[in-house]
Amino acid sequence: MPAPPPDARSFLGEVVSVVPCGDDGVILALKPELDLPPVRASRFFMLKPEERLAPLIPRPFSIYRERDGALEFLIKVMGRGTKALSRCQPGETVRMVGPLGNGWPTLDGDGPPWVMLAGGVGSAPFFLAIEQALAGMDDAAPVPKDRLTYLFGAATRGLLYDVDGFRELGVTVHTATDDGSDGFRGNVVQLVKKLWDAGDVPRECRILACGPDPMLEAVEDLTREHGLEAWLSLETLMGCGVGICNGCPVETRPDGPMGDWPNAKCCVEGPVFKTDAITLHGRETHEPAKGRSGN
Ligand SMILES: Cc1cc2nc3c(=O)[nH]c(=O)nc-3n(C[C@H](O)[C@H](O)[C@H](O)COP(=O)(O)OP(=O)(O)OC[C@H]3O[C@@H](n4cnc5c(N)ncnc54)[C@H](O)[C@@H]3O)c2cc1C
Ligand code: FES
Structure with a gap:
């Protein structure tokens, strides 16, 4: 059974600040009581x-x-x-369990450029992914700025959290809003197609995406249709975050590298999955694996 990462710990963080961000968000800064290696x-x-006391279950x-x-966290309230x-005040403490999960793959500058889709x-x-890519992740050389493109979509301008902070990182940033209040009118999947057609983003690229499920379903379809490597x-x-409660199933693809088992646990096997391993569309074609009782 997949286990929580060995570097995960439970500890306290002192609230340094809670700064409003966008229409409904905050950036919560926590000073951990112990020294953590870079995450x-x-x-x-x-x-x-x-x-x-409430809520009892951490998020x-x-x-x-x-x-x-x-450590800073961008939180949509x-x-x-x-x-x-x-509502935490500076000086209060927050229980932190982590770091959990796997994280993005190594962002290197050797293969096709990276296109990041955020909803x-x-x-x-x-x-942090852009900062780490620009600095060089693992043993990879730093990724040049022109090989990182960030597409940020939201319903409206006020939900493009900290977009100026992203621009200050120096990578190419394009925005999309459903109401047209900032950038392209539409969603990020429509935007990437438009940028491909205009030649502003190479069609041969590697995709990273995070956002609401309908967006990620569209990214799954798009990248499969175009044969692109993509990570979601x-x-x-999540109930526990450490693999115990079975509250975070993700359907695996029968023809993918995890296909033997119908569900992966998002908390310990994700939250990042390659699109050849999972599907967000439901798994209708799975034949139960012999000798296994399910998850
Ligand atoms: C690995 C991971 C990383 C995350 N990172 C962030 C982050 O950086 N910033 C951030 O703001 N949020 C993030 N989330 C989502 C965040 O955990 C949820 O928004 C939060 O748990 C909601 O808690 P709540 O008590 O405010 O809402 P609840 O009272 O639990 O729910 C309020 C409403 O939100 C819905 N909801 C709850 N959780 C989710 C969810 N995960 N996705 C969609 N809808 C949900 C509920 O169904 C309900 O309708 C992350 C989730 C995961 C699994
Ligand atoms: S959240 Fe409990 S098993 Fe994943």
Whole structure:
């Protein structure tokens, strides 16, 4: 059975700041009580205010970036968990479990350029990814800025969280909004097709995507249709984050590298999956593996 990563720990982080971001978000900065080695982009932490009883279950958040010894999280305020975190005051403590999950693949400059597609708060795992790619990940050389393109889509301008911060990273940024209030009118999948047609983004590219499920389904279809390598960072519901509760199943592709088993666990086998391994469309053609009882 897949296990949580060996470097994951449970510890406290002191709230340094909670800064509003966009129409409904905050950037929460937490100073961990212990020294952490650098965290790979698109890994995540389970977070919960330590002193508050509700909600009982922590919530998962991607690491947004690291600044001055603090870990920052971009949080879209939705329900009880995100409201509780957004109301924390400096000096309060937050229970942190992590780093969890696998993170993006190594972003290298050798193969086709990278095109990153973010939808709304799906932008959270990309800031650090761009910083790490520009600095050089693992043993790979730094990726030149012109080989990284960031496409950021949202319903409206106010949900393009921290878009100026992305622009300041120096990579090419294009925006798309459903209402046309910023950039291209439409979604990021329509935008990437338009940029391909205009020759502004090479058709031969590698895709990273994070956003709402309908967007990721469209990315899955697009990249399969065009035979592109693509990785999706999924934001399933999660109960535990460490592989115990079975609350985060992702359907595997029968013809893919995980196909023997109908579901992967997003928390310990993801949240990043290659599109040849999983499907967001439901798995109708799976034949149960002999000798296995399911997940
Ligand atoms: C690996 C991972 C990384 C994530 N990173 C971030 C991040 O960096 N920033 C961020 O803002 N959010 C992120 N999320 C999503 C975040 O965990 C949820 O928005 C959060 O758990 C909602 O908690 P809540 O108590 O506020 O909402 P709840 O009261 O639990 O739910 C409020 C509403 O949101 C819906 N909802 C809850 N969780 C999700 C979800 N995961 N996806 C879609 N709808 C959901 C519920 O069905 C309900 O309609 C991530 C999720 C995962 C799995
Ligand atoms: S969240 Fe509990 S098993 Fe994945």
